Amino acid sequence: MARWGRGHTPTRHADKATWMRDHRFEWLEIATYPAAYSAQCAVHGIRGGAPSNKIARYYGPAGAFETRTETTDMGTTVHARYIGGPVT
Incomplete structure (x- = not known):
């Protein structure tokens, strides 16, 4: 079982990645992380x-x-x- 803070819902990265592929170039909020280190890992x-x-x-x-x-x-x-393919 994941250790989450009270009231925190895990981010559904698969759903977010699929949405972004369907909406190319549109920004989507992924999640807010309480620690900057966690945000950088994401x-x-x-x-x-x-x-x-x-x-x-x-x-x-x-x-x-x-x-x-x-x-x-x-x-x-x-x-x-x-944004599509890899950035070169």
Whole structure:
């Protein structure tokens, strides 16, 4: 069982990746992470730069998604969008 804070719903990365592929170039909020480190782990997984990251499997191939982060009162929010093939 995953260890989540009270009231936290796990992010459904498979659903989010599918939505972004259907809506190319549109930004989507992935999740807000209370710790900046957790947000950076998600960013690396989405960009495909962290093969050991469990969410990376939903966002392949590497470079097909862009990310941006925003600091909020609740932590660090990660946004992503599908841009197509890998960035060269």
